[in-house]
Amino acid sequence: MEFKPDFIEKLKTAKSLLFFTGAGISAESGIPTFRGDEGLWKKFKPEELANFNAFISNPDMVWEWYQYRRKIINEAKPNAGHFAIKELENFYDVDVVTQNVDNLHGRAGSKNIYELHGNIERNYCIDCKTFYNGNFDFESKVPKCKNCGGLIRPDVVWFGEALPPEAFIKADKKAEQCDICFIVGTSAIVYPAAYIPITAKKNGAYLVEINIQPTEITNQVDYSIVGKAGEILPEILNKVKSFTGGFMAERKEKN
Ligand code: BJW
Ligand code: ZN
Secondary structure, three states, X not given: OOOOHHHHHHHHHOOXXXXXXXXXXXXXXXOOOOOOOOOHHHHOOHHHHOOHHHHHHOHHHHHHHHHHHHXXXXXXXXXXXXXXXXXXXXXXXXXXXXXXXXXXXXXXXXXXXXXXXXXXXXXXXXXXXXXXXXXXXXXXXOOEOOOOOOEEEEXXXXXXXXXXXXXXXXXXXXXXXXXXXXXXXXXXXOOOOOHHHHHHHHOOOEEEEEEOOOOOOHHHOOEEEEOOHHHHHHHHHHHHHHOOOHHHHHHHHHO
C-alpha cells in the first residue's frame, strides 16, 4: 500500500517507536477481542466476570471463563503483526505497551514489553499473594492456595483495580519520549491505559492508528490506517527495510 508521505518522513527520522496494543493485534491469532460483533463480551457480560466482586460471589464461574480463554491462548501463536514489531527492533528502539494478557508479544520475542493489564499465564492467592504459574491443567473449579487455603485468581487487572504501578510508570515515561506512537487493535476506551497515546501526543509524538475500523481515538491521530494489524505492520517493516542510505543503512549494519 501507499503510505502518507509525512509518515514516511517520520519513519526515516524516528529513533524510538512505541506500540500501544490491544486485543485486535491477537485477533488474527484466533483470540477473540472483547468488544464488537465477535467480541467475548457479546456472550459474557464484563460486569459479571472481570471484577473482584464477581470473583468472590462466583469464583468457579469466573475461573472457568479464564480457563476457557487460557486454552485458546495456549493453542494460539503470535502472528505476522507481533513478529513485525519484533523485527523493527533491528532499526529502532522499540517499546511495546500492551493491554493484552496473552503474552504473544513475549512469545514473538519483543524485548521491552510493559503489560498494563497483567498476564493470564500467572495466578496468585488473594489472601497471602503467593504466585502460581501455569494453567492448573485446565481445572474448571477454582484452585486453593497451598499455603493458606485462599482462592487463587488470575494475575490480570479487573475493573476498579489499579494497574501494576511499575509497568504503568515506565510505559508513561516511554510515551513521553517516543517519536512515533502506533495504536494497534484497541478500542482505546479503557483508562488509564488509553492515556498512553494521549501522553505521547502531548509530548510531540506522531500518532499512527492501525485498526479495522475507526475508534474513540481516530480523530486525534496524525494518520489512521484502516486494515488488519497482521497485514499493515509487515508492510511498514518492508517499507523501513527499503530505505537506503543515511543513518538507516548504518543501523542495518549495526544490528
Ligand atoms: C483489529 C483487528 C485486526 C479487530 N487488526 N485491529 C478514567 C480514568 C481512569 C479510570 C477510568 C476512567 N474512566 C473510567 C474508568 C474506569 C475503568 C474504565 O476504563 N472503564 C471504561 C470501560 C469506561 N477503568 C478501570 O477500572 C481500570 N482501573 C482503574 O481505573 O483503577 C482505579 C484505581 C486506582 C488506584 C487504586 C484502585 C483503583 C482497570 C481497567 C482494567 C481493564 N481490564 C480488562 C480485562 C483484563 C483481564 C482479562 O483479560 O480478562 O482489560 S477489560 C478489557 O478491555 C481488557 C482489555 O485489555 C481492555 C481493552 O480492550 P481492547 O484491547 O481495546 O479490546 P477491544 O475488544 O475493546 O477492541 C479491539 C479492537 O481491535 C477494536 O477496535 C477492533 O476494531 C480492533 N480489531 N481485529 C486491527 N485484525
Ligand atoms: Zn495463600
